[in-house]
Amino acid sequence: MGKPKVVLGVSGGIAAYKACELLRRLTESGHEVRVVPTAASLNFVGEATWAALSGNPAGTQVWETVHEVPHVRIGQGADLVVVAPATADMLAKAAHGLADDLLTNTLLTARCPVVFAPAMHTEMWEHPATQENVATLRRRGAVVIEPAVGRLTGKDTGKGRLPDPEEIYEVCRRVLARGAAGPDLAGRHVVISAGGTREPLDPVRFLGNRSSGKQGYALARTAAARGARVTLVAANTALPDPAGVDVVRVGTALQLREAVLGAAGDADAVVMAAAVADFRPAVYADGKIKKKDGQEPAPVNLVRNPDILAEISAERAREGQIVVGFAAETDDVLANGRTKLARKGCDLLVVNEVGETKTFGSEENEAVILASDGTETPVAHGPKEALADAIWDRVAARLARRTA
Ligand code: CTP
Numbered sequence: 001m002g003k004p005k006v007v008l009g010v011s012g013g014i015a016a017y018k019a020c021e022l023l024r025r026l027t028e029s030g031h032e033v034r035v036v037p038t039a040a041s042l043n044f045v046g047e048a049t050w051a052a053l054s055g056n057p058a059g060t061q062v063w064e065t066v067h068e069v070p071h072v073r074i075g076q077g078a079d080l081v082v083v084a085p086a087t088a089d090m091l092a093k094a095a096h097g098l099a100d101d102l103l104t105n106t107l108l109t110a111r112c113p114v115v116f117a118p119a120m121h122t123e124m125w126e127h128p129a130t131q132e133n134v135a136t137l138r139r140r141g142a143v144v145i146e147p148a149v150g151r152l153t154g155k156d157t158g159k160g161r162l163p164d165p166e167e168i169y170e171v172c173r174r175v176l177a178r179g180a181a182g183p184d185l186a187g188r189h190v191v192i193s194a195g196g197t198r199e200p201l202d203p204v205r206f207l208g209n210r211s212s213g214k215q216g217y218a219l220a221r222t223a224a225a226r227g228a229r230v231t232l233v234a235a236n237t238a239l240p241d242p243a244g245v246d247v248v249r250v251g252t253a254l255q256l257r258e259a260v261l262g263a264a265g266d267a268d269a270v271v272m273a274a275a276v277a278d279f280r281p282a283v284y285a286d287g288k289i290k291k292k293d294g295q296e297p298a299p300v301n302l303v304r305n306p307d308i309l310a311e312i313s314a315e316r317a318r319e320g321q322i323v324v325g326f327a328a329e330t331d332d333v334l335a336n337g338r339t340k341l342a343r344k345g346c347d348l349l350v351v352n353e354v355g356e357t358k359t360f361g362s363e364e365n366e367a368v369i370l371a372s373d374g375t376e377t378p379v380a381h382g383p384k385e386a387l388a389d390a391i392w393d394r395v396a397a398r399l400a401r402r403t404a
Pocket of ligand 1: 253272273274275276277278305306307308309310324325326327328329
């Protein structure tokens with residue numbers, strides 16, 4: 001098999017310079033890359049740079065080497081098209097099927113997965129015109145990764161930055177790895193909770209748990225690569241934001257509940273991978289609790305936290321919403337899992353055995369996915385992304401049945 005063929009489309013934004021790094025990453029990892037810049041983008045990075053770094057011509061127009069019919073051939077021959085940066089203008093053209101240069105023609109002839117990495121000012125990104133274009137592209141199966149939040153051109157900061165080239169590369173790698181399976185969650189919105197909540201006792205102490213958030217982040221990364229719009233509600237994690245994902249940071253169970261319910265309104269699926277504290281201290285001390293000579297410490301009274309998974313399962317924000325829970329068990333793993341699935345009322349429950357040396361903080365996991373229809377799918381020990389993909393396979397199948 002030859003090298004996978006990637007078309008790197010570059011449209012006219014200042015972030016075009018970051019596409020040089022993406023190109024280098026793609027070529028170094030064994031991809032044959034053809035860069036197709038727009039004429040406007042050459043104001044930022046010149047044709048010579050693209051040609052030299054890719055080893056291929058990098059024309060912008062359909063009128064060069066016409067005998068090779070490049071406006072059709074490049075798209076037809078590609079295994080992946082990635083447009084980075086994708087400007088508001090490029091998203092609009094792609095959504096409406098305009099074809100006035102080589103890149104837009106290529107987008108119309110490509111039948112492989114297409115990834116857009118938008119970059120623009122926050123106002124342009126949030127404008128209803130852009131948002132509708134993005135929704136159109138996603139509905140048609142394109143992977144549009146959410147821009148990052150941070151410093152923009154000039155003095156502004158906000159949402160609209162091109163994610164790091166390495167992260168865009170990771171999305172491309174995952175999309176390519178799926179091959180013919182394609183982005184089966186395109187056009188879907190999924191909400192994932194990750195990490196572990198902390199319930200404060202005083203300004204310096206909390207009740208917490210050992211969850212690292214790695215499984216939830218793996219779910220977010222894999223869902224983005226399958227084309228979903230992803231909201232990741234992250235509780236106390238120390239992990240970098242996955243590319244193309246909206247991250248909402250929370251601390252306590254009550255904050256996590258508010259963030260999940262807030263995002264779940266239009267979600268096709270909600271996956272509760274976070275370890276949520278069942279109890280919180282009944283009283284929060286405004287100042288640090290001090291030890292007193294000759295006195296035993298005062299007992300800590302706890303009150304119940306709401307069961308978020310049970311709540312979203314009972315009151316689905318939208319008809320046909322798929323709700324997935326996790327069960328961390330130390331004993332009688334499957335029997336407890338089955339009881340928990342019934343009690344929580346979710347569609348799928350991912351049951352895994354936990355212990356001080358198992359699962360928490362590890363890169364790997366093994367689990368059984370229990371479904372409300374009685375099916376049980378064991379997922380062998382392996383990377384957390386493999387378990388994440390097995391979960392999304394089941395979610396995607398259920399969503400497909402819902403719309404069929
Ligand atoms: N969960 C939740 N809200 C809570 C507690 C847990 O939404 N207050 C969710 C978790 O995100 C997870 C699932 O419920 O998806 C199972 O959590 P687990 O701690 O295993 O179950 P518990 O309800 O705590 O049951 P038990 O105490 O019997 O183990």
